[in-house]
Amino acid sequence: MKTMGVASVSSVREWLWRTAAIGRARADARPLDAEATACGERARTLVGLAERNLAESEPWTNGEQGTPETAVGVALALYRDAEREVRRVLPEATPTDRASDDSREALDAIRTFVQMQLEEIARLQGDVDPLLAQRFVRTGGLLVALVLAALSPRLAWFVVHPDRAPGAPWIASSAEVGYVSSGRGFAPPDFKIPAFFHTTEQPSPSITFDLDRIVDVRAVTVVNRGDCCGDRAVPLLVEVSENNLSWREVTRRTTDFRRWEARFAPTSARWVRLRVPRPTRLHLESVAIR
Numbered sequence: 001m002k003t004m005g006v007a008s009v010s011s012v013r014e015w016l017w018r019t020a021a022i023g024r025a026r027a028d029a030r031p032l033d034a035e036a037t038a039c040g041e042r043a044r045t046l047v048g049l050a051e052r053n054l055a056e057s058e059p060w061t062n063g064e065q066g067t068p069e070t071a072v073g074v075a076l077a078l079y080r081d082a083e084r085e086v087r088r089v090l091p092e093a094t095p096t097d098r099a100s101d102d103s104r105e106a107l108d109a110i111r112t113f114v115q116m117q118l119e120e121i122a123r124l125q126g127d128v129d130p131l132l133a134q135r136f137v138r139t140g141g142l143l144v145a146l147v148l149a150a151l152s153p154r155l156a157w158f159v160v161h162p163d164r165a166p167g168a169p170w171i172a173s174s175a176e177v178g179y180v181s182s183g184r185g186f187a188p189p190d191f192k193i194p195a196f197f198h199t200t201e202q203p204s205p206s207i208t209f210d211l212d213r214i215v216d217v218r219a220v221t222v223v224n225r226g227d228c229c230g231d232r233a234v235p236l237l238v239e240v241s242e243n244n245l246s247w248r249e250v251t252r253r254t255t256d257f258r259r260w261e262a263r264f265a266p267t268s269a270r271w272v273r274l275r276v277p278r279p280t281r282l283h284l285e286s287v288a289i290r
Helices: 001-019 021-029 034-057 070-089 104-124 129-160
Strands: 169-172 182-184 206-224 236-241 248-253 259-275 284-289
Touching: 001 021, 001 034, 001 129, 034 070, 206 236, 206 248, 248 259, 248 284, 259 284
Parallel strands: none
Antiparallel strands: 169 182, 169 206, 206 259, 206 284, 236 248, 236 259
16 A cells, blocks of 8 residues: 555656656657758758748638638648658658648648647757646646635635625715715725725714625725825724614724625625714725625
8 A cells, every 4th residue: 555655656757747757758869860860850840830820820721711712721831841841860760741732631630640740859959848838738727727726715705705895786875085985895085095985073983885785794805005104094893774764783893994704694784884883084995894
């Protein structure tokens, strides 16, 4: 059992890191002479030109749908030149059998043949870039999967409990000059104070959100005004109501904050009110209600 466990760990490590495969590729490499290397480079250049020509002519299907038939012909000519170059490096390679055919099928056949021979040339030269790319993709994918697994409970919670505040109309208990006493959303006025509403100084300023219907509310996130005066929003009460007449306090914040995320037992509410129970001004940057 211990041996099986070690083998499994080694297999996973190799699948991720490709150490042995990279070592084998480098050990099996044999140097190509200057002429063979030049032939391989010319073949790659010709393939690049052919693919660029096809990309610029897409969509193409043997001249149908108004596409010029020359797209296939030009690509075939370039790939046939590339085929001749790779066969100078690998003379034992079996060529395609459609040398005089100008169809789309002939192009697909010669493209597959040339690309396979270029991969073989790269292998002979000890090119490990594809294996390094596998290492990058596999380890990167594993890291992303681990991060998502760690975050998924929190992400799922936010998906299941969407924010109701951005679309809800709100009413403030008063409005400072330049502000309005009701609205929807959190866009501040044109001047630079980062607050979407601003009450005057009054005994117990508040802002109330109408969620349109009775729902379960279980969390409120408040972002305080960030440039100054954050202490004006303390203590901050979160109150809920089903009829906009009788209110129940569900949580409160008694210390200064920049961002406050409060969760509490689900409670039925249509209206959610944020209120400071003392003489002050109230101004916030944004609110989320879930």
